[in-house]
Amino acid sequence: MAGFDDLASERSKAQFDVEEMKVIWAGSRHTLEVSDRISRLVANDPVFRKDTRTMLSRKDLFKNTLRKAAHAWKRIIELRLSEEEAAELRFYVDEPAFMDLHWGMFIPTIKGQGTEEQQQKWLPLAYKMKIIGCYAQTELGHGSNVQGLETTATFDPQTDEFIIHSPTLTSSKWWPGGLGKVSTHAVVYGRLIIDSKDYGVNGFIVQLRSLDDHLPLPGITIGDIGMKFGSGAYNTMDNGVLRFDHVRIPRDQMLMRVSQVTREGKLVQSNVPWQLVYGTMVYVRQKIVSDASCALSRAVCIATRYSAVRRQFGLQSNGIETQVIDYKTQQSRLFPLLASAYAFRFVGEWLKWLYMDVNQRLQASDFSTLPEAHACTAGLKSLTTSATADGIEECRKLCGGHGYLCSSGLPELFAVYIPACTYEGDNIVLLLQVARFLIKTVSQLGSGKEPVGTTVYMGRVEQLMQCHCAVQKAEDWLKPSVILEAFEARSMRMSVASAQNLAKFDNQEEGFLELSADLVQAAVAHCQLIVVSKFIEKLQQDIPGKGVKGQLEALCNIYALFILHKHLGDFLSTGCITPKQASLANAQLRSLYSQVRPNAIALVDAFNYTDHYLSSVLGRYDGNVYPKLYEEAWKDPLNDSVVPDGYQEYIQPILKQQLRNARL
Numbered sequence: 001m002a003g004f005d006d007l008a009s010e011r012s013k014a015q016f017d018v019e020e021m022k023v024i025w026a027g028s029r030h031t032l033e034v035s036d037r038i039s040r041l042v043a044n045d046p047v048f049r050k051d052t053r054t055m056l057s058r059k060d061l062f063k064n065t066l067r068k069a070a071h072a073w074k075r076i077i078e079l080r081l082s083e084e085e086a087a088e089l090r091f092y093v094d095e096p097a098f099m100d101l102h103w104g105m106f107i108p109t110i111k112g113q114g115t116e117e118q119q120q121k122w123l124p125l126a127y128k129m130k131i132i133g134c135y136a137q138t139e140l141g142h143g144s145n146v147q148g149l150e151t152t153a154t155f156d157p158q159t160d161e162f163i164i165h166s167p168t169l170t171s172s173k174w175w176p177g178g179l180g181k182v183s184t185h186a187v188v189y190g191r192l193i194i195d196s197k198d199y200g201v202n203g204f205i206v207q208l209r210s211l212d213d214h215l216p217l218p219g220i221t222i223g224d225i226g227m228k229f230g231s232g233a234y235n236t237m238d239n240g241v242l243r244f245d246h247v248r249i250p251r252d253q254m255l256m257r258v259s260q261v262t263r264e265g266k267l268v269q270s271n272v273p274w275q276l277v278y279g280t281m282v283y284v285r286q287k288i289v290s291d292a293s294c295a296l297s298r299a300v301c302i303a304t305r306y307s308a309v310r311r312q313f314g315l316q317s318n319g320i321e322t323q324v325i326d327y328k329t330q331q332s333r334l335f336p337l338l339a340s341a342y343a344f345r346f347v348g349e350w351l352k353w354l355y356m357d358v359n360q361r362l363q364a365s366d367f368s369t370l371p372e373a374h375a376c377t378a379g380l381k382s383l384t385t386s387a388t389a390d391g392i393e394e395c396r397k398l399c400g401g402h403g404y405l406c407s408s409g410l411p412e413l414f415a416v417y418i419p420a421c422t423y424e425g426d427n428i429v430l431l432l433q434v435a436r437f438l439i440k441t442v443s444q445l446g447s448g449k450e451p452v453g454t455t456v457y458m459g460r461v462e463q464l465m466q467c468h469c470a471v472q473k474a475e476d477w478l479k480p481s482v483i484l485e486a487f488e489a490r491s492m493r494m495s496v497a498s499a500q501n502l503a504k505f506d507n508q509e510e511g512f513l514e515l516s517a518d519l520v521q522a523a524v525a526h527c528q529l530i531v532v533s534k535f536i537e538k539l540q541q542d543i544p545g546k547g548v549k550g551q552l553e554a555l556c557n558i559y560a561l562f563i564l565h566k567h568l569g570d571f572l573s574t575g576c577i578t579p580k581q582a583s584l585a586n587a588q589l590r591s592l593y594s595q596v597r598p599n600a601i602a603l604v605d606a607f608n609y610t611d612h613y614l615s616s617v618l619g620r621y622d623g624n625v626y627p628k629l630y631e632e633a634w635k636d637p638l639n640d641s642v643v644p645d646g647y648q649e650y651i652q653p654i655l656k657q658q659l660r661n662a663r664l
């Protein structure tokens with residue numbers, strides 16, 4: 001039967017060891033074992049079913065999420081799951097919920113911005129979930145501009161308390177996940193006011209609801225901000241609104257690692273940079289990059305399997321039509337996304353290492369790598385989430401009409417994913433942060449301050465401003481050194497050009513605003529270079545397993561040459577390559593697609609996703625698409641009755657009217 005046979009035959013064509021590729025994708029044999037075990041545990045538990053999610057009303061959907069979260073927590077305790085296993089469980093439950101903000105932002109904020117004493121007081125409560133917290137930063141009037149927040153925290157020396165207040169409508173906290181209906185506590189960001197002087201934004205731990213009856217405490221108004229894009233999707237989350245009317249908290253609930261307020265009302269700065277108040281965002285942006293590879297690989301897995309099952313046109317001698325995956329146009333849209341999923345996986349792994357390294361340094365009072373960590377997390381968060389959001393939509397189109405059905409799994413995946421381009425920093429705003437970092441780096445060239453980390457290549461500015469690409473034949477594009485040099489030269493030249501244009505302005509801030517569209521492009525070029533170079537570095541590691549390294553090399557080259565093709569204008573206009581070399585790159589790309597084609601199904605099998613996680617009829621492991629699509633349609637509540645509700649009120653009268661008209 002079509003589907004079963006197609007995918008079995010595809011799997012038999014694979015030219016590499018899929019089991020070893022699973023280890024590479026997971027990161028280690030241990031991680032693969034944990035992820036495999038927990039994914040099956042979730043898939044086999046009826047409480048974690050997902051199939052009715054898009055049909056539930058908001059209230060039922062939300063209650064169902066509460067049920068799942070409570071059940072997940074129960075299982076974590078019963079099975080004594082480690083933190084790693086619990087995180088895998090959350091991943092495979094696959095539903096945004098208040099727990100994400102509690103574990104992903106509230107706890108990390110206390111760890112990163114609280115003093116030892118504050119951590120000792122609050123963390124045990126939070127770890128045992130005796131309190132549930134959220135991250136209340138964004139307001140109705142300001143999200144990107146954190147320094148523009150209006151909530152005030154005024155120190156009252158009489159009572160040794162802070163008074164938390166929302167002075168305007170636009171100062172209402174707006175968006176925090178978990179706030180609307182669940183959280184008992186929040187880290188609230190507000191302006192620290194002492195003796196009428198404004199000391200800027202800081203974090204404060206504020207209790208919001210009673211631990212007895214869950215009612216908001218006096219002076220606090222809270223609710224949910226309403227339905228969001230798509231059915232199911234992010235509507236499992238209670239993004240909330242919060243207002244304070246002179247709510248008092250003890251002084252020791254200001255997070256005081258960065259600066260302290262004494263009993264006398266004096267502000268004392270510690271030796272850590274004030275930017276640490278933004279530390280949780282660096283942590284979460286790093287997480288979001290890893291998540292991008294998961295979301296993109298999921299969509300790509302669905303689209304690849306379905307493209308091997310789906311046949312249209314091109315009747316062959318054996319009477320069978322062509323698998324759509326064999327069309328070159330399909331390959332040229334699908335395989336770069338497959339390559340991107342792998343590329344984002346590896347850059348995510350590297351970013352996790354970078355974050356851990358920065359954290360260790362911070363503990364030892366070494367703050368030197370913080371600007372680089374901020375630029376990398378901001379830039380890569382922006383690059384990978386934008387590409388993933390676009391990629392999921394492309395996968396939907398790659399699946400034709402059936403991709404638009406909720407049962408394909410793609411509409412909900414798209415709807416739940418796209419806010420990643422906005423939350424934790426709007427993607428353009430974040431690229432502008434990278435641009436500032438690049439301009440600063442360029443301006444310091446030749447000053448004796450050597451560029452570090454991902455900007456080391458800028459130290460070779462003279463060479464990179466003049467070099468000529470050495471490619472003479474298509475295969476030359478397979479050399480990592482050739483690719484790296486082209487990407488480095490493009491990024492260097494775009495940053496230098498931006499810096500030179502900026503220098504023409506008397507007022508640098510005005511110039512930055514005027515040139516911001518170009519600056520964003522320079523930032524994108526730098527971030528793409530990071531992705532390419534981290535993929536190449538990955539390939540320099542020991543990679544066991546028959547054929548595994550060869551497949552990864554092909555994917556790395558596809559990613560790089562696809563980006564080159566997509567941004568050809570940059571590469572040509574900066575003179576990094578010639579039009580002839582561009583056309584050789586394109587020829588090489590086509591040849592790489594042919595190389596990947598027989599391995600495509602095995603390359604998505606290596607993600608090791610269960611059918612439960614994919615929740616897609618089109619992406620089923622067994623390829624049994626058509627019978628299941630047919631079966632799925634009959635489950636729609638609209639098919640509960642043969643004649644629909646409303647027939648007598650609305651259809652019959654029309655039909656009767658038409659009959660009468662016809663008789664006239």
Ligand SMILES: CCCCCCCCCCCCCCCCCCCCCCCC(=O)SCCNC(=O)CCNC(=O)[C@H](O)C(C)(C)COP(=O)(O)OP(=O)(O)OC[C@H]1O[C@@H](n2cnc3c(N)ncnc32)[C@H](O)[C@@H]1OP(=O)(O)O
Pocket residue numbers: 068069072073076086087089090093097099100101103104105135137138143144145146147177275276278279281282284287370371374422423424425426429433436
């Ligand atoms: C169901 C089962 C449950 C079982 C559970 C078991 C456990 C399971 C575990 C689960 C774990 C889950 C983890 C998941 C992860 C969490 C998922 C989260 C989902 C998403 C939620 C989204 C949340 C949010 O959106 S929070 C709000 C985010 N807001 C923003 O991002 C605002 C964006 N704006 C900014 O960041 C800034 O204001 C910025 C950068 C735009 C500021 O611009 P500006 O130029 O005005 O800067 P200044 O403020 O003046 O700063 C100048 C100076 O500072 C430097 N800088 C800026 N930011 C940073 C930074 N972050 N770090 C370091 N340095 C920074 C900047 O570069 C400047 O430096 P100079 O040297 O002066 O140039």
Ligand SMILES: Cc1cc2nc3c(=O)[nH]c(=O)nc-3n(C[C@H](O)[C@H](O)[C@H](O)COP(=O)(O)OP(=O)(O)OC[C@H]3O[C@@H](n4cnc5c(N)ncnc54)[C@H](O)[C@@H]3O)c2cc1C
Pocket residue numbers: 101135136137138141142143144145174175176177234239419422423424425426427428429432516
């Ligand atoms: C699903 C979801 C969950 C969220 N969860 C939380 C949470 O838990 N806690 C929390 O505190 N917040 C949360 N947020 C808020 C989120 O962090 C902000 O929405 C985000 O930081 C973007 O800020 P904004 O809404 O102010 O966008 P704006 O800054 O108003 O963006 C609007 C437009 O203006 C552009 N723009 C803004 N500034 C500039 C500039 N300087 N230069 C050029 N263009 C600019 C942007 O590119 C964008 O196109 C969440 C948001 C969403 C969607």
